[in-house]
Each structure stands twice: as structure tokens, then as C-alpha cells.
Amino acid sequence: MQLLHLDSSIQGETSVTRLLSAAVVERYRQRVDGIAVDYRDLAAAPLPHITLPRFGTDAAEAVLAEFLAADVLVLGVPMYNFGIPSQLKSWFDHILVAGKTFRYGAGGVEGLAAAKKAVVVLSRGGVYSEGPAAPMEHAETHLRAMLGFIGIDRPQIIVAEGVAMGDEPRRAAIDAALAAVAHVAEAKQPVGA
Numbered sequence: 580m581q582l583l584h585l586d587s588s589i590q591g592e593t594s595v596t597r598l599l600s601a602a603v604v605e606r607y608r609q610r611v612d613g614i615a616v617d618y619r620d621l622a623a624a625p626l627p628h629i630t631l632p633r634f635g636t637d638a639a640e641a642v643l644a645e646f647l648a649a650d651v652l653v654l655g656v657p658m659y660n661f662g663i664p665s666q667l668k669s670w671f672d673h674i675l676v677a678g679k680t681f682r683y684g685a686g687g688v689e690g691l692a693a694a695k696k697a698v699v700v701l702s703r704g705g706v707y708s709e710g711p712a713a714p715m716e717h718a719e720t721h722l723r724a725m726l727g728f729i730g731i732d733r734p735q736i737i738v739a740e741g742v743a744m745g746d747e748p749r750r751a752a753i754d755a756a757l758a759a760v761a762h763v764a765e766a767k768q769p770v771g772a
């Protein structure tokens with residue numbers, strides 16, 4: 580099994596999503612013998628914006644090939660200004676490619692990456708799962724749309740929110756997320772489930 584691990588937080592060692600995504604990958608290493616892991620740090624080594632000249636270049640094709648080779652995708656996703664980091668958006672711009680990860684047919688769009696599994700860990704400073712800020716949540720919704728578009732319509736999403744609202748809420752949110760990580764890669768969960 581091939582796992583692709585992506586981080587996109589700019590917050591280094593204090594990052595919640597880096598902590599959680601590493602825990603997810605560690606969980607896979609424990610559960611799956613011989614798992615191979617590719618790692619890409621989109622904050623330390625940002626991809627350029629996709630442009631017409633960049634389409635089809637070796638560099639862009641390599642990003643797509645790395646994704647196509649993966650059975651499992653583990654994404655560390657901070658909420659920045661109500662959405663995903665632009666570095667991560669650029670990665671998606673490299674992998675949502677017509678004819679490779681989706682195609683249009685008579686029945687509409689067909690995702691071509693449906694056999695892959697995705698585990699997303701998402702961290703937000705405030706609370707968006709309920710209350711007045713809920714309509715401003717554009718990170719989880721955008722991720723679900725992009726993953727669903729390529730056929731990954733049941734990503735496992737683990738959220739730590741309210742992490743900027745004080746030490747205690749931050750600790751509680753991280754602990755709850757780590758408890759959820761303990762259920763990732765359950766023995767009977769097939770790829771694509």
C-alpha cells in the first residue's frame with residue numbers, strides 16, 4: 580500500500596494539523612505491514628500556481644503521478660481565512676486534471692480516483708461546526724467538493740476546532756481529534772471505504 584502524506588501548515592512545530600497528520604500516518608504504519616509513505620510539505624516547498632505553460636510539464640506531471648500512485652491520501656489542512664491554504668489549493672490545481680482524475684461524460688462528471696481513500700485532519704481557530712460562524716466554513720466544504728469531484732466522496736475528516744480560544748479548548752480539541760485518529764485504518768476498512 581502506498582500512502583501520500585501532505586502537510587500545508589505554516590506554523591511549524593506548534594501546528595495542530597502537523598501533529599494530527601503525523602499521528603494518522605503513524606497509525607497506518609502500525610496497521611499496514613510494509614506500507615510505503617511519500618511526504619510532501621507544501622509550506623516548506625510550495626508548488627507554483629498552475630499556469631497554462633506549466634500544464635503538462637515534467638514538474639506538474641510528477642505531482643499528478645505521485646497522487647495517482649497513492650492508495651491513501653493523508654492531508655493536514657489548517658483553516659486560513661475561512662478556506663484552505665493557497666499552497667494546498669495549488670496542489671489540488673495540479674491533480675484535478677481532466678482525463679486523469681475526472682472526466683465528463685453523457686451522465687455528467689465521473690471521478691476517476693474513486694478507489695483511493697482520503698483521511699483529512701483539519702484545524703480551525705474558531706468554531707464553525709455550529710453557531711454564527713458556520714456559514715463562513717469554506718475549508719471542509721471546499722475539500723469535500725474537490726475530493727468528491729474526483730470520486731473520493733467519503734473522505735474521513737477529523738476536525739480540531741476552537742484551538743485559538745484558550746489553552747483548555749485547544750487541549751480538548753486536540754485530544755478529541757487524537758482519539759478519533761485511533762480509529763483510522765481499522766482492520767476491516769477497505770481502500771475506498
Ligand SMILES: Cc1cc2nc3c(=O)[nH]c(=O)nc-3n(C[C@H](O)[C@H](O)[C@H](O)COP(=O)(O)O)c2cc1C
Nearest residue numbers: 588590594595596657658659660661702703704705
Ligand atoms: C494565516 C492564518 C489565517 C487563519 N485564518 C483563520 C480563520 O479564518 N478562521 C479560524 O478559525 N482560524 C484561522 N486561523 C487559525 C488556524 O486555523 C489555527 O491556528 C489552526 O490550528 C491552523 O492549523 P495549524 O495549527 O496546523 O497551523 C488562521 C491562522 C493563520 C496562521
